[in-house]
Amino acid sequence: MSKAILYDATQCIGCKQCESACAQQNELPYDDKIAAESIQSEHKYTVVLTNNDKFMRRLCMHCDEPACASVCPVGALHKTAEGPVVYDVYKCIGCRYCMVACAFSQPKYEWGKLNPRVRKCIMCPDRVKQGRNTACAEACPTGATKFGDREALIAEAKERIRQNPDNYINHIYGQSEVGGTSVLMLSSIAFESYGLPASANIGDTPMPDYTFRILSKIPDFVPLWALVLGGVYWITHRRETVALAEAAGDDRQGGTK
Amino acid sequence: MKTKLTFWRAIFCLIMAMGLYSVFVRFYYGIGAVSNMSDKFPWGIWIGFDVLCGVMLAAGAFIVTGAVYLLNVERMHAIARPAVLTAFLGYCLVYMNPHSVMFEVGFCVMFYTTVLMFEFSAAVLERFDLLKPLKWVKACLIPLVIAGILLSTLHQSSLGTLYLIMPTKLHPFWYSPALPFFFFISAVAVGLAMTIFESSLSSRVFGRQLELSIIVELGGILYVTLWIYALLRFEDYYHRGLLGSILRPGYEAYFLWVELLLALIVPLTILSFRKARLDGTWLYVAACSTLLGFVTNRLNVSITGFETWAGHHYYPKWTEASITAMIIAIGFLTFSLAVKYLPIFEDEHPRLPLMKMAEMPEQARQTTLVH
Numbered sequence: 044m045s046k047a048i049l050y051d052a053t054q055c056i057g058c059k060q061c062e063s064a065c066a067q068q069n070e071l072p073y074d075d076k077i078a079a080e081s082i083q084s085e086h087k088y089t090v091v092l093t094n095n096d097k098f099m100r101r102l103c104m105h106c107d108e109p110a111c112a113s114v115c116p117v118g119a120l121h122k123t124a125e126g127p128v129v130y131d132v133y134k135c136i137g138c139r140y141c142m143v144a145c146a147f148s149q150p151k152y153e154w155g156k157l158n159p160r161v162r163k164c165i166m167c168p169d170r171v172k173q174g175r176n177t178a179c180a181e182a183c184p185t186g187a188t189k190f191g192d193r194e195a196l197i198a199e200a201k202e203r204i205r206q207n208p209d210n211y212i213n214h215i216y217g218q219s220e221v222g223g224t225s226v227l228m229l230s231s232i233a234f235e236s237y238g239l240p241a242s243a244n245i246g247d248t249p250m251p252d253y254t255f256r257i258l259s260k261i262p263d264f265v266p267l268w269a270l271v272l273g274g275v276y277w278i279t280h281r282r283e284t285v286a287l288a289e290a291a292g293d294d295r296q297g298g299t300k
Numbered sequence: 301m302k303t304k305l306t307f308w309r310a311i312f313c314l315i316m317a318m319g320l321y322s323v324f325v326r327f328y329y330g331i332g333a334v335s336n337m338s339d340k341f342p343w344g345i346w347i348g349f350d351v352l353c354g355v356m357l358a359a360g361a362f363i364v365t366g367a368v369y370l371l372n373v374e375r376m377h378a379i380a381r382p383a384v385l386t387a388f389l390g391y392c393l394v395y396m397n398p399h400s401v402m403f404e405v406g407f408c409v410m411f412y413t414t415v416l417m418f419e420f421s422a423a424v425l426e427r428f429d430l431l432k433p434l435k436w437v438k439a440c441l442i443p444l445v446i447a448g449i450l451l452s453t454l455h456q457s458s459l460g461t462l463y464l465i466m467p468t469k470l471h472p473f474w475y476s477p478a479l480p481f482f483f484f485i486s487a488v489a490v491g492l493a494m495t496i497f498e499s500s501l502s503s504r505v506f507g508r509q510l511e512l513s514i515i516v517e518l519g520g521i522l523y524v525t526l527w528i529y530a531l532l533r534f535e536d537y538y539h540r541g542l543l544g545s546i547l548r549p550g551y552e553a554y555f556l557w558v559e560l561l562l563a564l565i566v567p568l569t570i571l572s573f574r575k576a577r578l579d580g581t582w583l584y585v586a587a588c589s590t591l592l593g594f595v596t597n598r599l600n601v602s603i604t605g606f607e608t609w610a611g612h613h614y615y616p617k618w619t620e621a622s623i624t625a626m627i628i629a630i631g632f633l634t635f636s637l638a639v640k641y642l643p644i645f646e647d648e649h650p651r652l653p654l655m656k657m658a659e660m661p662e663q664a665r666q667t668t669l670v671h
Contacts, residue, residue, distance in 0.1 A: 084339065110465055116403035142342035144465045151339045154332025244468050253464045257480050258404070261454065268453060272446045276370045 045225065046126040046171055047193035048102075048180060049200055052230040053210050054187035055098040057091055064182035065089045068167060085153045088164040089179060092237050097230075099237035100188065102179075103128065103149040103164035104217060105225035106249070111141035111150060113251035119161075126193065126225035127166035135161055146221060146245050166225070193225060200229055216242065222249030312629055319626025322619035335620040340610040348602030350624055352459055353595050355409070356483075359491030360498065361387030361416065362452035369445045379499055379514060381423055381644045385635060386498060388416040405462070408455035415448045423642045456487035463601060471605040473546060473556050476536050479601075485529045486563075490594050492522040493567075496587035500580065506639060512580055519583045522590065523571040530564045555596070555604045563593025 059078055066073035071086045083090050089102040105128045112120040112128060119134035120141060137159055142150045153159035167177040175181070180190035189196065197218055204211045216234050217224040220242055228234065235241045326334040337344045364383040367373045418437060425434040460483030463470055476482065496515045503511075537543050546556055567586040576582035607613055616624075638644060 114465060116406055139342040140462075142339065143469075146466075146468055148339070152342060153330070154338065155330040157327060157330065159331060240468055250465050253467060254461055256477075257457075257461045257464065261404075265450060265454075269446060269450055272366075272370055272449055276442060276446070279371055 045124065045193050046166075046190065047105075047196050047225045047227055048166070048177060049189045049191070049196040049227045050100050050229070051187050051189070051200075051203065052097065052099050052228065054185050055091070055100065056185055056187075057093060057098040058184060059091050060182040060184060061100065061179035061188055062087070062089055062091060064178040065164070068170075068178035083149070083151060085151045085160075085162040088162065094232070094236055097232060099228075099230065099234075099239075101237070101239070102226060103166070104147050104220075105164075105166055106221050107223040107225070108221070108249035108251050110144040110146060110221070110250035113254070114140045114144040116140070123168060125168070125171050127168045127171055128225075129165045129168050130161060130163065132160050137161075144250065146240055146250060193227075196227055200227055203229065214242065219247045221245050222247060222252075312633065315622070315625050315629045318619075318622040319629075322622045322626075325619055326623075334617065334623070336614060336617045337620075340612065341606065341614045343602060344614060344620060345599075345603070345616045345624060346620070348599050349595075350627065352598035352602055355456065355459060356487050356490050356594060356598060357494055357591070358387040359452065359456060359487040360494040361419075361491075362449045363488060363491035364495055365419065365445045366449050369442060370449075373517075379495060379511060381420075382498060382502065382639075383495055384416060384419050385423075385638055385644055386494070388413070388420050405455050405458050408451045408458065412448060412451040412455065415444050415451065418444050419448065423638075423644060427642045452487070453484060457481065457484040459483050460601075469606060469609045470601070471552050471608055472540065472542060473552050474601045474605040476540070478532065478536050481532065482529070482536075485525065485532065486594050486597065489522060489525045489529060489590060492518050492525065493587040493590040493594075496522070496583055497591060500584040500587070502639075502645075506645070515580065515583050516578055519571060519577050519586065522587070523568070523577065526564060526568055526571070526590065530568065533560075533564075552604060552608065555600050559593055559596040559600055561593070562589050563597055567593070 062078060063073055065071075065088055066077070066086075069088060071088070077087060080087060081090060081092060083101060089100060092099045092101060105122075105126055107122070109120065109122055109128045112118075112122055115135075116138060117134045117136055119131045119136075120128060121131075122128050137152075139150075139152060139161070141161060142148070142152060150161045150163045152161060167175075170177060176190040177188075180188045183189075189199075197215060200215045200218075204213055204215075210231055211229055212231065212233065214234075216228040216230070216239065217226050228239075230237075233241075322334055331337060335344055335346075360383040364380050368380045418440065422434060422437050422441075425431075425437065457480035460479035460481070463475065463479055464477070467475055496518050499511055499515050537546060546553060566589040570576045570582055570586040570589075573582075576586070603614055
C-alpha cells in the first residue's frame with residue numbers, strides 16, 4: 044500500500060521543526076539565517092510559508108505519475124512503490140529538464156558547484172522502507188504533518204473536513220491534482236495564495252500524458268515515413284530509368300531505319 | 301612561417317579568449333556564476349539558442365539531401381555537400397554541448413550525427429582518393445539519406461514536444477498541442493531559407509558563381525511552406541480562441557509581433573511578387589527575414605514564454621553569451637578549413653592538392669582561402 048504525507052495547514056503553528064528535522068535528516072546546514080529564508084533552494088527542501096497568521100508547507104508533492112521522472116533522459120528520478128520520488132545522483136547528467144517540467148517547481152539546482160546536483164525532498168525513502176515516519180512528520184509537535192497509508196489519510200482528511208466544514212476549504216489538494224500525489228494538503232484559504240499552482244490550471248491529467256500523446260505515435264510513424272521516402276526515391280529513379288531506356292530504344296529504332 | 305593578423309582573425313581570437321575565460325569561470329565558480337540561470341529559469345540561451353536555434357538552422361541538410369537523392373533534383377547536387385557540412389558541424393557542436401538534453405532528442409541527434417558523418421565522409425575519402433571505401437559509402441547513400449530525413453523529422457519535432465509537458469508554465473501564445481508540428485514545418489522552412497542564405501553568402505565569401513536557378517526553386521518551395529505554416533498557426537490561435545488577445549498590446553504580444561512579422565509577413569510579402577521570387581537579392585532578404593523570425597520564435601518558446609510564470613526577466617550574462625559565441629566561431633573556422641582542404645563545392649576551378657598548397661607562397665594561399 045502506498046504511503047503519503049498529510050499536511051493540515053490549520054493545525055500548523057509555524058514552528059519550523061519540520062524544516063530543521065529535514066535539514067538534519069539530509070545533512071544540510073540549518074541555522075537562524077536559513078530558517079528565515081522563505082524560498083526553497085538546494086539547501087532547503089521544505090519551507091514553512093507565512094501568510095498573515097496562517098502557514099503553509101511547501102515540499103515535493105511526490106506525484107503518482109511524476110513529470111520529472113518521465114522527462115529525465117537517463118532515468119535518474121523514479122517513483123518507488125512506497126510513494127517517494129527518489130533521485131540517483133550517479134545517473135544525473137544535469138540537463139535540468141526535471142526542473143523545467145515540474146508543475147510545482149520542486150527540483151532545485153546547485154548553481155555554485157563544479158559538479159551540480161539536483162536537490163529536492165525525497166520523502167526519507169530509507170525511513171519509509173523501514174516502516175518509520177518521515178523526519179518532518181516525526182518532528183511535528185502538533186500533528187499538522189502526518190505520515191501514513193495514502194488511502195487512510197484521504198479518508199481521515201475527508202472526515203476532518205466533514206467535522207469542521209467552516210475550518211477548511213472543501214478540497215484535498217493532491218488527491219487528484221496531476222493524477223494524484225503522495226502529499227495531501229488541507230487549508231482554510233486558497234492554495235494559490237501560497238504560490239501553489241491552482242487546481243483548475245494543472246488539472247487532473249498526469250503531466251507525462253501531454254508528451255506521451257505524441258511519443259506513443261513514433262513507433263507507428265517511423266516505418267510509415269521510411270516507406271513513403273523509399274517510395275518517393277523508387278518512383279523518381281524509375282522515371283529516370285524508363286526515360287533513359289525509351290531514349291535508347293528510339294535511337295536503336297532510328298538506327299535500323 | 302608568418303601569419304597575418306586580419307580583422308576577422310582578431311575578432312576570432314577575441315571571441316575565443318572571452319569564451320575560454322567563461323569556461324574557466326563555469327568550472328571554478330559554477331553555472332550560477334557564469335550565467336543568469338536560476339531555479340526560476342533553469343534553461344537559458346544554451347537551450348534556447350544553442351540547441352533550439354542551432355538544430356533548426358542545421359536543417360538545410362535533410363531538405364537538400366532529400367531533394368537531391370530522393371526527389372532526384374539533379375540541379376541541386378552542387379549544394380548538397382556544403383549543406384551536409386553545415387549540418388555536421390552544427391550537430392557536432394550541439395552534441396558536444398555538456399548541457400545537452402533529453403533522451404529522444406539526444407538519441408536522434410547522436411544517430412543523425414553519425415549518419416551525417418557517413419554522408420560527409422564521401423568528401424574526405426574523395427579528397428584522399430580512397431576509392432574502395434568511397435564505393436561502399438556511395439552504395440549506402442540512399443538508406444543513409446532516408447535515415448537522415450527520418451531522424452530529422454523526429455528530433456526537429458521533438459524539440460517542440462519537449463515543451464508539451466509545461467502547459468501551466470509556457471505562455472498560451474506559444475504553448476500549443478500542435479507544437480511538434482510547428483517545430484517540424486518551421487524547420488523545413490528554415491532549412492530552405494538557410495540553404496538560400498548560405499548559397500548567397502558563400503558566393504560572396506568564396507567568390508563562387510551564385511547557383512541562381514537552385515535558389516529560385518528553393519524560394520518557391522519556401523513560399524509554399526511558409527503559407528502552410530502561417531495557416532496552421534492561424535488555425536491554432538483561432539481554435540484556442542486567442543485571435544483577440546494576440547492583437548492586444550502587451551509584453552508577450554510585442555515579442556509575438558516581431559516573430560510573426562519577420563518569420564511570416566515580411567518573407568510572404570516579398571515572395572508574393574513573381575519578380576522578387578526570381579531575383580537573387582530579394583530571395584536573400586526574404587531568407588534572412590525568415591531565419592531571424594524563426595530564431596525569435598525559438599527564443600520566445602524557450603525564454604519569453606516563461607517570463608510571466610517565473611515572475612522576472614531573463615537575459616544572458618555576457619559570459620554565458622560568450623560561450624555560445626565561441627561555439628559559433630569554432631563552427632565558422634572549421635567550415636572554412638573544410639572548404640579549403642576538401643572537395644565541398646563542385647569543381648568550378650580544379651582542386652589544389654594539399655602538398656602543392658603547402659608549397660605555395662603565403663600570399664597566394666591567403667587568396668585561395670579567402671577572397
